[in-house]
Amino acid sequence: MPSSSLSDRGARAAATPLRIDYDAFREAEADLFHPTTNPSGKIPLNIAENRLSWPELKSRIEAIAAGEEIADWVPGYTSTRGAPAFREALASFFSQHLAGEPMDPQRFVVSAGATGVIEMTALVLAEAGDVAVIPAPCYPVYERDIANVAGMERYDLVTRSAEGGLADATDFTIPDLEAARSEIESAGKRFRMLILTTPNNPTGGILGVDQLEAVADWCVARKIHLVVNEIYGLSLIDTRHPAIASEYVEHRVFTSFAGMIADRDCDYLHLWYALSKDLGISGFRVGMAYSHNEDFLTGYANLNLTHSVSNHTQWLLSHLLADADFMTGYVSRNKDRLTEAYVFVAGALRSMGVSYVPSRGSLFAWINLSEFLEDDSEEGELALWRDLFDTTGVLLTPGVGFGHACHGLFRVVYPCVSHEALAEAMRRLAGFVRGRRAR
Ligand SMILES: Cc1ncc(COP(=O)(O)O)c(C=O)c1O
Known part of the structure; x- marks a missing residue:
C-alpha cells in the first residue's frame, strides 16, 4: 500500500x-x-x-451554443433527477429512437455517465455483499462500479459455449440463472441483480425478445432486480449488408427493454442508457436510468447530487435531442x-x-x-x-x-x-x- x-x-x-x-x-x-x-x-x-x-455532431452543437440564449435555469440548482427540460427532450428522443413508445420523463434519473448511473443504482438497490450476476464476457468496469460504493460482488455467468471459445454472451438460459442462484445462495449470499448489456460489450451480441421476456418474468417472480444496459442501443450494424449477411445464423432486431418494463409495471425492472456511445460524446458525461419503481427513483434522486450532470451540458443537449430531424x-x-x-x-x-x-x-x-x-x-x-x-x-x-x-x-x-x-x-x-x- x-x-x-x-x-x-x-x-x-x-x-x-x-x-x-x-x-x-x-x-x-x-x-x-x-x-x-x-x-x-x-x-x-x-x-x-x-x-x-x-x-457532424460538432457543427450542430457549435450552432446551438452560438445561436441559443442560455436559459435562466442553467446557473442555479435543478432537480437532482436531472433538469426537467433535459428529461423531456431525453424521453422523446428515447421514445422515438429506442423504445418505439411513449416514455415518461418523470421516470428518468440522470447522472454523470453510465458509470455514475451504475454506481448509484447499486447503491440504492443492494446491500454490501449482495451479488450481481453478469453473463460473460462483459464490460469489465462493472466490477468496480458496483463495488466501489455499494460493496456489491460480481458473479460471472459463464455459459457452455463461452467455455469453449468465442461466444456472444446472449446464449444463457433460465437453468443457467437457476444454477447461479443456487450457487450464490449456497454460499450464504443474495442474488440481488442481473445485469444484461444489449448490444453487448465486447461481443456485439443482442438479446432476443423472447429471451428478455422470459428472463424478466423469472427475475420478477424471484424479486431479483433486472437491469438492461442499452448504452449501445443505437450503435447497430446493418447485418443485412451483403458483405456480412451470411455470417448471421438468425436475424435479430434490437428491441429496447422499455416496452417490457411498461407492460410489467413493477419494482424490479430497470434500464440504463447514456449518450456516451451512440452520440460519441463520452466526455460530456451524461447517463440515465429509467424505472417504474418510484421509491428507487426518489432514493436515487436524494443521493444523486454527487453524480449530477452540469446544467449547461443538460441545456445544450436538450436543444440537440429536441431537434428531431437532425437526430x-x-x-x-x-x-x-x-x-x-x-x-x-x-x-x-x-x-x-x-x-x-x-x-x-x-x-x-x-x-x-x-x-x-x-x-x-x-x-x-x-x-x-x-x-x-x-x-x-x-x-x-x-x-x-x-x-x-x-x-x-x-x-x-x-x-x-x-x-x-x-x-x-x-x-x-x-x-x-x-x-x-x-x-
Ligand atoms: C457497457 C458499458 N456500460 C457503461 C460504460 C461507461 O459509460 P460512461 O462513459 O457513460 O460512463 C461503458 C463504457 O465503455 C460500457 O461499455
Whole structure:
C-alpha cells in the first residue's frame, strides 16, 4: 500500500490502476499514427469511443451554443433527477429512437455517465455483499462500479459455449440463472441483480425478445432486480449488408427493454442508457436510468447530487435531442458509418483467418488470437497483448477482466480512429499473424 496517509480504501485505489491497458494507452497517445507525419506511430484501438460522427455532431452543437440564449435555469440548482427540460427532450428522443413508445420523463434519473448511473443504482438497490450476476464476457468496469460504493460482488455467468471459445454472451438460459442462484445462495449470499448489456460489450451480441421476456418474468417472480444496459442501443450494424449477411445464423432486431418494463409495471425492472456511445460524446458525461419503481427513483434522486450532470451540458443537449430531424438523420448516418467500418474490419479479419464473433451492434470486434498464446493463462494473454503492441503499435483491449473462461480473446474498437488508421492497423495485424504462423 503506497501511503498510510490514506484510508484503506484510498490506499487500495492508489495502488490499483483504473484499467489494465491505461498505461499502454498513454504511451500510444504520445506517439500517435499519422499517415504522413508519423506513419510508424501507434494506433490505439482499445478505448470504447466512436469518433466517426463527431464532425457532424460538432457543427450542430457549435450552432446551438452560438445561436441559443442560455436559459435562466442553467446557473442555479435543478432537480437532482436531472433538469426537467433535459428529461423531456431525453424521453422523446428515447421514445422515438429506442423504445418505439411513449416514455415518461418523470421516470428518468440522470447522472454523470453510465458509470455514475451504475454506481448509484447499486447503491440504492443492494446491500454490501449482495451479488450481481453478469453473463460473460462483459464490460469489465462493472466490477468496480458496483463495488466501489455499494460493496456489491460480481458473479460471472459463464455459459457452455463461452467455455469453449468465442461466444456472444446472449446464449444463457433460465437453468443457467437457476444454477447461479443456487450457487450464490449456497454460499450464504443474495442474488440481488442481473445485469444484461444489449448490444453487448465486447461481443456485439443482442438479446432476443423472447429471451428478455422470459428472463424478466423469472427475475420478477424471484424479486431479483433486472437491469438492461442499452448504452449501445443505437450503435447497430446493418447485418443485412451483403458483405456480412451470411455470417448471421438468425436475424435479430434490437428491441429496447422499455416496452417490457411498461407492460410489467413493477419494482424490479430497470434500464440504463447514456449518450456516451451512440452520440460519441463520452466526455460530456451524461447517463440515465429509467424505472417504474418510484421509491428507487426518489432514493436515487436524494443521493444523486454527487453524480449530477452540469446544467449547461443538460441545456445544450436538450436543444440537440429536441431537434428531431437532425437526430433522425444523425442516427441513420451513424449506423451507416459504423457498418462500413465494421464490414471493413470483418473482411480484414476473415482474410487473416482470425475468428471473431459476428457483431450486431456496439463498437467492437471480439476476436480470437489464442493460437498465438505461448502460455494458456492470464499471464500468457497479457504477454501476447504487449508483444502485439510492441511489435505493431496496435493496442487492443486484452480479454482479462471480461469474465469469460478462456485466454487469448481480444477486443478491437474499430470506430475510434480514422479509416486510414484502421486500415493501417489491420495491415499491421495481418503482418503479425503471418509472422507468428510462419514461426
Ligand atoms: C457497457 C458499458 N456500460 C457503461 C460504460 C461507461 O459509460 P460512461 O462513459 O457513460 O460512463 C461503458 C463504457 O465503455 C460500457 O461499455
